[in-house]
Amino acid sequence: MAAIDSMRPQAAKLRWGELDEDDGGDLDFLLPPRVVEGPDENGIKKTIEYRFDDDGNKVKVTTTTRVRKLGKARVSKKARERRNWAKFGDALQEDLGSRLTMVSTEEILLERPRAPGTKEEPTISDGLGGVQPGAVLMVCRTCGKKGDHWTSKCPYKDLAQPTETFVDRPSTADGPSAAPSAGKSTSYVPPSLRGGAERTGTEMSRRRNDENSVRVTNLSEDTREPDLLELFRTFGPVSRVYVAIDQKTGMSRGFGFVNFVHREDAERAINKLNGYGYDNLILRVEWATPRPN
Amino acid sequence: MRPILMKGHERPLTFLKYNREGDLLFSCAKDHTPTVWFADDGQRLGTYRGHNGAVWCCDVSRDSTRLITGSADQTVKLWDVQTGTQLYSFNFNSPARSVDFSIGDKLVVITTDPFMGNPSTIQVKLIAPHPSDQTSDSVLTIKGPQGRINRAVWGPLNKTIVSAGEDSVIRIWDSETGELLKESDKESGHQKTISSLCMSADKSHFLTGSADKSAKLWDTRSLTLLKTYVMDRPVNACAISPLLDHVVIGGGQEAVNVTMTDRRAGKFEAKFYHKILQDEIGGVKGHFGPINALAFNPDGRSFSSGGEDGYVRLHHFDPEYFSIRM
Numbered sequence: 001m002a003a004i005d006s007m008r009p010q011a012a013k014l015r016w017g018e019l020d021e022d023d024g025g026d027l028d029f030l031l032p033p034r035v036v037e038g039p040d041e042n043g044i045k046k047t048i049e050y051r052f053d054d055d056g057n058k059v060k061v062t063t064t065t066r067v068r069k070l071g072k073a074r075v076s077k078k079a080r081e082r083r084n085w086a087k088f089g090d091a092l093q094e095d096l097g098s099r100l101t102m103v104s105t106e107e108i109l110l111e112r113p114r115a116p117g118t119k120e121e122p123t124i125s126d127g128l129g130g131v132q133p134g135a136v137l138m139v140c141r142t143c144g145k146k147g148d149h150w151t152s153k154c155p156y157k158d159l160a161q162p163t164e165t166f167v168d169r170p171s172t173a174d175g176p177s178a179a180p181s182a183g184k185s186t187s188y189v190p191p192s193l194r195g196g197a198e199r200t201g202t203e204m205s206r207r208r209n210d211e212n213s214v215r216v217t218n219l220s221e222d223t224r225e226p227d228l229l230e231l232f233r234t235f236g237p238v239s240r241v242y243v244a245i246d247q248k249t250g251m252s253r254g255f256g257f258v259n260f261v262h263r264e265d266a267e268r269a270i271n272k273l274n275g276y277g278y279d280n281l282i283l284r285v286e287w288a289t290p291r292p293n
Numbered sequence: 294m295r296p297i298l299m300k301g302h303e304r305p306l307t308f309l310k311y312n313r314e315g316d317l318l319f320s321c322a323k324d325h326t327p328t329v330w331f332a333d334d335g336q337r338l339g340t341y342r343g344h345n346g347a348v349w350c351c352d353v354s355r356d357s358t359r360l361i362t363g364s365a366d367q368t369v370k371l372w373d374v375q376t377g378t379q380l381y382s383f384n385f386n387s388p389a390r391s392v393d394f395s396i397g398d399k400l401v402v403i404t405t406d407p408f409m410g411n412p413s414t415i416q417v418k419l420i421a422p423h424p425s426d427q428t429s430d431s432v433l434t435i436k437g438p439q440g441r442i443n444r445a446v447w448g449p450l451n452k453t454i455v456s457a458g459e460d461s462v463i464r465i466w467d468s469e470t471g472e473l474l475k476e477s478d479k480e481s482g483h484q485k486t487i488s489s490l491c492m493s494a495d496k497s498h499f500l501t502g503s504a505d506k507s508a509k510l511w512d513t514r515s516l517t518l519l520k521t522y523v524m525d526r527p528v529n530a531c532a533i534s535p536l537l538d539h540v541v542i543g544g545g546q547e548a549v550n551v552t553m554t555d556r557r558a559g560k561f562e563a564k565f566y567h568k569i570l571q572d573e574i575g576g577v578k579g580h581f582g583p584i585n586a587l588a589f590n591p592d593g594r595s596f597s598s599g600g601e602d603g604y605v606r607l608h609h610f611d612p613e614y615f616s617i618r619m
Contacts, residue, residue, distance in 0.1 A: 079316035082357065083331070088377035089340030090326065101335040104296045104606075110565060110575040110614060 031058065039067040152191065212260040213288035214269060219243065220279040221251040231278065232258045236265025257288055296579060297335035299605040301328045306599025308350045309588040312357040317374075318588070318597055319360060320605050323347035327362050329374065332590060332597075335607050341372050343379045350391045350444075354398040359420070361401055363389035369403050371424070380424035386411050391444045394420075395451045400432065402454055402468075404442040413442050415456055417468065435471045444490040448513055449497065455513065457487040457501055465516060475516045482518070483509065488528060494535040494591070500542075502528030508542045510568065522566045529585050536593020537615070538568040543584030543598055563587060563598050567619050574617060579606055 031050035039045045047063045075083075216228065225241045232238055243256035260266040266287075274285040302322035310319045311332060318332040325344045330337050346366030353360050353374065360372040365388040371381040383389075387408030394401055400417055407413040417433040440459030448455055453474065454466045461484060463477035477483075483503035492499045498519060502508040504527040510520040526544035533540050543563040562576035563584055582601030589596045595609040 075316060076314050078357070079314045082316060082375075085338060085375055087337075087339050088375075089328075089342055091337045091339045100299060100301055100337055101330075102298045102300075104298055104579070106295075106579075108294060108296055108577055108579050108608070110294075110577055110611075111562075112575045113573050 043067045150191070210259065211289070212263045212266045214258045214260065214266050215255065215286055215288040216258060216273075217255045217284040217286075218281050219252050219254050219256060219283070220281050221254070223252045223256070223279065225256075228256055228258055231273070232260075232269055235260070235269040235272070237261040294608050294611050296577075297607040299330060299335050299337070299607065300603060301330070301337055301340075301605070302326070302603045304347070304603060305582070305601040306586045306603065306605060307348065309586040309597055309599050309605065310351055310353060311588055311590050311597075312353045313355050313591060314357065315591040317353070317357060318605070318607070319351050319353055320586075320599060321348040321351050321362060322599070322603065324603075325364070325366075327351055327360070329360075330605070330607075332595070332607070335605075339377050341370075341377050341379070343370060343372075343382075344368070346388065349389065350393075352392050352394045352401070354394055356398075359394075359398065361392045361394065361420075363392040363403060365389075367405075369401075369418075371420070371427070373424075381427040383418060383429055387413075390442060391446075393446045395447045397451070400447075400451065402445050402447060404445045404456065404458075406441050412436050413440065413458070415442060415445050415454060415466070417454075433468065433471050435466055440486075443486070443488055446490060446492055446499075447496075449495075453513075455490070455492075455499065457490045459486040461485055461487055461503060461505075463487070463490075463501060463511065463516065465513075477511070477516055478518070483507070485527075489530045491532050493533050498533075500531045500533050500540055502531035502542055502544075504528070506544075508540065508566075510540070520568065520571050522571055524564060526583075529583055530587040530598075532587040532589050532596065533568070534589050534593050534596075535591055536589075539565050539574065540568050541565050541587055541589070541596060543587050545583030545585075545601070561600065563596075570619055572619060574619070577608065580604065 031052070034050070035046075035048045037046040037048075043066050045065050045067050047065070049061045049063075051059055051061065053059045214232075219228075223243060224245075225243050228241045228243060229238060232241070237260070238258060239261050240259040241256065242258075244253040245251070246253050258266075258269070260269065270285050270287065273283055276283050276285070299320075302320065302324050304323035306320060306322045308321040310321075311317065312319070316332050317338070318330045319327060320330065321327045325346060325348060327341045327344075327348050328337060329339055329341075341360065341362065344362065344364040344366055346364045348362050348364045351360060351362040358374055359380075360374050361369060362372065363369045367385045367388055369383040369385070369389045369392055370379050371383075372379055383403070385403075385405050387405045389403055389405050391404040392401060399420055401420055403416050403418060405411075405414050405416070413436075415433075415435040416431045419428070419430065419432050421427045435454075442456050442458035444458070445454055445456040447453075447468070448465065452468055454468050455463065456466065457463045461482060462479070463482065464473055465475040466472065467474055483501065483505050485503050485505040487501050487503045489502040490499060491501075492513075496513055498510055498512050500508055500510050506524050506527055508522045508524070508528050508531050509518055510522075511517065512519055522540060522542060524542060524544050526546060528542050529545045530543045531540065532542075541563050543561075560578060561580040561582060561584055562578040563580075564576045565574040566572065567574055577598075580598065580600035580602060581604070584598050584600050586599035587596065595607065597605055597607045599605045
């Protein structure tokens with residue numbers, strides 16, 4: 001029942017016993033008016049409204065918006081009039097809280113396909129075209145490219161190769177010159193002492209890599225390295241995959257390790273795949289060492 | 294640039310159209326409710342309620358008072374832009390696909406889909422100055438083209454109607470007699486369904502986008518092929534910049550690849566090409582799904598794209614865009 005006389009401007013002495021609890025609409029005068037603090041020097045505008053929520057509690061809603069001047073626009077008179085049109089249709093029920101129109105948080109650029117002005121270099125069909133006669137023929141074991149770089153200098157050294165996986169026997173330590181070269185060096189120089197060999201770099205990167213190691217348990221018995229690689233590569237570049245295999249039966253012993261290049265990728269993989277159903281078993285994915293920090 | 298994201302539609306976008314002054318943006322989607330937004334900051338002004346099916350296309354009159362929309366519920370409705378009231382509804386036997394006001398807004402060309410034995414048609418209706426005088430009579434009806442006509446627009450001076458559709462042939466019709474004047478060449482033309490058509494600001498040339506992964510630029514009077522722009526995906530939408538020599542085309546995805554694509558955020562892009570040199574200028578990423586609609590603001594300083602994800606993205610160009618050198 002509305003005991004409140006709306007004609008009297010000053011608030012009548014309310015007897016709370018007479019107030020109808022469901023009558024939320026009539027009590028709007030109890031709320032302080034909406035305050036708009038205009039854009040300050042940073043363009044921040046605060047709008048403070050009060051309303052009653054579903055339980056009848058008085059709620060203060062503060063909306064902070066940043067007003068940014070996009071630029072001068074020359075609008076015609078008609079366009080300016082249209083700016084003041086009343087909203088209609090579904091827009092009538094809009095309140096400040098609706099997030100229909102939002103400025104993107106990311107900066108989006110018009111990405112050029114390549115540096116403008118440069119032409120793509122014509123690729124030489126014979127990969128050895130760039131090598132001068134008489135030089136040592138460099139063969140990279142990682143990407144298989146000849147004449148470009150050594151294995152230690154391979155730009156793809158941290159990434160898992162599509163076909164190659166970590167095998168449980170030591171890789172044959174053969175010299176990098178698999179192909180005959182015109183001018184061979186007379187004495188043997190170990191790879192670590194050759195010109196341009198990166199020593200501390202590889203050790204560090206390998207150690208960093210082992211901290212990004214993820215242990216995967218409860219694998220099904222016919223899971224192999226390529227399967228794990230396929231599953232984990234969506235989170236980022238993988239440098240190494242290993243699945244423990246019982247030599248006698250040839251089946252997986254149920255666990256394996258995946259080394260990511262980036263720690264964040266490993267973290268995401270753990271969050272996403274732990275508990276993931278893979279080939280009728282639920283995977284357990286965790287850090288290999290007790291939470292490297 | 295920081296695009297403004299407008300999520301007013303629950304279903305995929307189908308069409309976007311700016312009014313002549315460039316301060317209002319009309320969006321159509323499969324969710325039955327065309328919406329109008331302010332084109333500078335993306336605030337929603339209102340929605341037009343009344344359709345019962347996906348809205349495929351819309352057009353706005355020159356004075357921004359009348360909006361016409363074509364929908365899959367077999368009607369084309371005429372609305373008052375300011376209040377959202379429906380002024381008139383044209384009924385058809387099949388879904389209406391494309392609508393376009395003539396110059397002067399006295400006539401409108403409407404295409405309907407082939408449906409239940411009825412062939413696809415192109416119809417021209419008269420728009421009465423006062424909504425109470427409005428009748429449903431067709432001034433002209435053209436039947437016959439095979440397959441769905443995806444878009445039909447008026448040619449220069451309202452003398453011709455240009456239509457393009459599923460049979461990948463562009464046809465030019467006389468707007469008074471309905472006679473077929475020209476057809477595009479089969480070898481040099483598109484090889485698959487034409488999904489979109491955009492006229493230049495002066496109607497001297499137009500751009501068509503097709504599922505054959507290319508967009509082609511044609512001369513309106515002679516229907517000669519001027520340029521071809523190649524994409525790596527089927528083209529769903531295209532637009533010509535009214536200010537610079539740029540075209541933008543947006544695409545989708547081959548049906549085969551849908552299950553194999555990783556839906557990594559924002560990978561679908563609208564590609565900009567130089568209109569004359571045909572080289573790719575760049576791409577603007579951000580959509581979570583194939584781009585179905587593109588439109589340039591008539592002042593050429595901003596453009597908007599609508600996607601399968603239901604978002605409209607409004608981009609105001611950075612100053613660097615206007616000084617791009619090829």
